[in-house]
Amino acid sequence: MSEKAILVVDGQQIELPIITGTEGERSLDISNLRSRTGLTTCDPSLGNTATCKSEITFIDGEKGILRYRGIPIEEFTENPNFIEVAWLLISGNLPSSEELAEFRDLLTANELLHEGLRHQFQHIPVEAPPMAILSATLSNMACFYPGFLSLDTPGTFNEAAARLISKVRTIAAYSYRRSQGLPVVYPDPSLRYCANLLHMMFSIPYQQYVITPEIEDAFNLIFILHADHEQNCSTATVRTVGSSRANLFASCAAGVSALWGPLHGGANVEVIGMLERIRAGGMSAEDCIAAAKQRDSKFRLFGFGHRVYKNYDPRAIILQQTCDRVFTQLKITDPLLDIARKLEELVLKDPYFVDRHLYPNVDFYSGILLRAMGIPTNMFTVCFAIGRLPGWIAHWKEQHDDPGSRITRPRQVYVGSGKRKYVPVEER
Numbered sequence: 001m002s003e004k005a006i007l008v009v010d011g012q013q014i015e016l017p018i019i020t021g022t023e024g025e026r027s028l029d030i031s032n033l034r035s036r037t038g039l040t041t042c043d044p045s046l047g048n049t050a051t052c053k054s055e056i057t058f059i060d061g062e063k064g065i066l067r068y069r070g071i072p073i074e075e076f077t078e079n080p081n082f083i084e085v086a087w088l089l090i091s092g093n094l095p096s097s098e099e100l101a102e103f104r105d106l107l108t109a110n111e112l113l114h115e116g117l118r119h120q121f122q123h124i125p126v127e128a129p130p131m132a133i134l135s136a137t138l139s140n141m142a143c144f145y146p147g148f149l150s151l152d153t154p155g156t157f158n159e160a161a162a163r164l165i166s167k168v169r170t171i172a173a174y175s176y177r178r179s180q181g182l183p184v185v186y187p188d189p190s191l192r193y194c195a196n197l198l199h200m201m202f203s204i205p206y207q208q209y210v211i212t213p214e215i216e217d218a219f220n221l222i223f224i225l226h227a228d229h230e231q232n233c234s235t236a237t238v239r240t241v242g243s244s245r246a247n248l249f250a251s252c253a254a255g256v257s258a259l260w261g262p263l264h265g266g267a268n269v270e271v272i273g274m275l276e277r278i279r280a281g282g283m284s285a286e287d288c289i290a291a292a293k294q295r296d297s298k299f300r301l302f303g304f305g306h307r308v309y310k311n312y313d314p315r316a317i318i319l320q321q322t323c324d325r326v327f328t329q330l331k332i333t334d335p336l337l338d339i340a341r342k343l344e345e346l347v348l349k350d351p352y353f354v355d356r357h358l359y360p361n362v363d364f365y366s367g368i369l370l371r372a373m374g375i376p377t378n379m380f381t382v383c384f385a386i387g388r389l390p391g392w393i394a395h396w397k398e399q400h401d402d403p404g405s406r407i408t409r410p411r412q413v414y415v416g417s418g419k420r421k422y423v424p425v426e427e428r
Contacts (some may be wrong), residue, residue, distance in 0.1 A: 009037050019050075023058055040411040047307070050082065051236065051408070056089060056394050064311035068095070068228060077318055083107065083193055085227050086390035090161055090397065106162035111187040111196070113170055114144040121178050130382045131260045133175040133266045139253040149247045151400075153213035160248055161393050168389055169193065172382045173200030179378070194219040197386070202374065214329045215373055218322050222366060225315040226384050228391030230308070233266070234258040238392040242399050243408040255392045256385050265381040265388075268367035271303040272377055275336040275368075285342035293352050303364030304347060305341075310357040319365035320344075326372060337368050 005028055014037060023428040027050045034040050036359040043049045058067045066073045069088050087095040087103055095103060107264045117140060124133060141164075142149060170187055177184050177200075188208075195211045197221070202209035211219075214327040229235070236285060237258035242251040254312055259265035291299035306313055323337060328379050347353045370380055400404050 007033075007037075012037075019053075021053075023060065031189065033281060034411070040413070042413050046231075046236075051231060052239065052399070054176065054230070054395070055092070056391070056398060057230045059230050059308055061306070061308040061310050064309060064314050066229070066314050073225060073314060074318065074412075076224050077221065080217050080224055082220045082223040082227070082387070085224045086165060087229055089390045089394040094239040103158075103162060106159060107166040107193065108189045110159070110163040110166040110218075111170055111189070113167060113174070117141070117144050118174070118184070121174050121184070124175075124178060126179060126181060128175075128178070130172065130175040130179065130378055131256060131265075131385070133178070134168070134171055134382055135253045135256040135260070136384060137171045137175075138164070138249055139251055139258060141167065142247055142249040144250075148249070151248065157397065161390075161397075164248065166253060168386050169197045170200065172379070172386060173197055175382070176201050176376070176379055194223070198373070212330070213324050218326050218369060219373065221318065221322055222369060223387035225318060225362060225366075226387030228394065230390070231259070232264070235391060235395050236389060239395055239399055239407045242396045243405065245400075248393065248396055251396050252389060252392050257386070259385055259388065260381060265384040267302065267361075268363040268384075269372070269377055269380050271340075271363050272336065272367040272371065272380075274300070274302045275339050278339055279335055285339060285346055288343060289346045289350060301347075301358075304353065304360055305356070305358040306361045309359065309361065312359040313361040315362035316364055319362065319369060320360070323365050323369055323372075326369065330372075332372060334368060334372060336371070339370060340364065392407065406415070 003006065003020070003026075005018055007014040007016055014033075014379040016033070019027045019029050021027070025278045030041060041049070056069065058070070059065065068076075068085060069092060071094075072119050083104060084095060084100060091099075111257075117137065120137070120140065121133075128284070145160075145163065148156065148163065151157040151160055174184050183205070185203045187196050190200050191199055194216050199209050231239075234255040238251045241254040242248075262270055278285075284292075288299060288301065291297040292301035327333065327337065344364070347358065347360075353359075366384075367377075367380055370383060371377075375383060380418070
């Protein structure tokens, strides 16, 4: 017999079904609450509301667990392959060698931009934010590839997904080159996904940028760790836009816009800014920790704590280890990494932060790692978007494959003026 909860409203008992997920998480089904009682629920920011059922990603914030299609993210660290993870998220299973080869061929076949789309970069101001360029260009893809607005067959969908995942990398590289006043560098079909992005960003005529294995693995890991994260702000945006049956290009462009905010995709930029201010101001790590605990202090400690995780963010653990490995293997140093390590050491020993579950999150080390690769700060969030794209595509597909899916239409509690009369302008 299925579990139920009893809600008493005006003396009447209402039964609410309890839905239990694969890992035991429980949720009250209130889908018929308004029709039966006239009531809605009020949950600002939807922190206590499950807006869908999904098979893609599982998070246990209390235990610090993150799994893609049931596979713990730690299992992707040995031989990190972003394209393999992208296929897993979108299709539901790890690819066979044949499927992986076919998907890679699709990515290679779709890595060039339509020349009309490429020429649009000439009319974009040099100082234009790369995230604005990315969102606009993804949306513009609907103009150049109208055949992919309707994705009724698996083959058409797979090609559209490959087209997006491949071209988003080219768009990102072109936006960076534009900001530097440099000529565009075409993709090299002989290179793997991450190496090709860095080639298009940093190669110059007659001198191709050569990526080291350590950097390529680290870049793959950054993309993998950002590939999906359940119903975050940008993924929820993609689902909301997609619920109107908007096409995949428009839905992912909306996701880019949501990711742009400093509270979401721009958080690692805030971390780097904080570390640079600490270094420039001559503050010690101890001074920063003391200032962060004072309510009237203007100092903010970025990179600690998370809306979901009440434990150490598992992605942060992997990136911390990756930082140590990359910096050691490449024999490079960064004073910002030294500051970050000291801050983490102090925070993890301080009851003030431990009691509040303020552990390092993924943003604390991702910016330092990107910085070591030569990625400029204004491209950090673009890299986040490239990594998150497979997750957006997977959620868009899952929603569109659900026959019970309806357009997202939240309710509200109106707190404005009561009924009043219109006053003609001459009487006001």
